Amino acid sequence: MSLIQCPECKNQISTSAVSCPHCGYVLKNVTVPKYEQQVVNIRCWGRGEGAVNKGLMPYIQQGWEVVSMEEDYWRGGWLSPVYKVVMKRKK
Ligand SMILES: [Zn+2]
Numbered sequence: 650m651s652l653i654q655c656p657e658c659k660n661q662i663s664t665s666a667v668s669c670p671h672c673g674y675v676l677k678n679v680t681v682p683k684y685e686q687q688v689v690n691i692r693c694w695g696r697g698e699g700a701v702n703k704g705l706m707p708y709i710q711q712g713w714e715v716v717s718m719e720e721d722y723w724r725g726g727w728l729s730p731v732y733k734v735v736m737k738r739k740k
Contacts, residue, residue, distance in 0.1 A: 651663075651664050652664070655669040655671060655672065655674055655676075656674065657669060657672050657674035658671050658672040658674065660672070662676070682739070683739065683740040684737045684738065684739060684740065685737065685738055685740050686716070686735065686736065686737045686738075687713075687735075687736050687738075688733060688734070688735050688736075689708065689733075689734050689736065690721065690724065690731055690732070690733055690734075691704040691705060691731065691732050691734055692704065692724075692725065692729055692730070692731045693729065693730050693731075693732065694728070694729055695728060695729075696727075696728070696730065701732065704732070705734070708734075708736060711738070712738045712739070713736040713737070713738045714736060714737055714738065715734055715735070715736055716735040716736060716737050717734075717735045718732045718733065718734040718735070719732065719733055720732055720733075721733050
């Protein structure tokens, strides 16, 4: 269970509540997107979009979306770059 702010009275209420217990505001139209997030290090064999996509494919097949990615120059080499990738997925 998580909490959201009532759009009417700004009190904290449960996401599972149908209406606000404080002011009676009906919440059924308020949808809270639920995402889980993870950070993974992906090693690619070679440079270029193809190599990166190959590394990302197993995650994308599991429904993950890439939020951001940056190269980790300390872990990777020129021919086997490592990317730190932030991913999100609908729960
Ligand atoms: Zn309220």
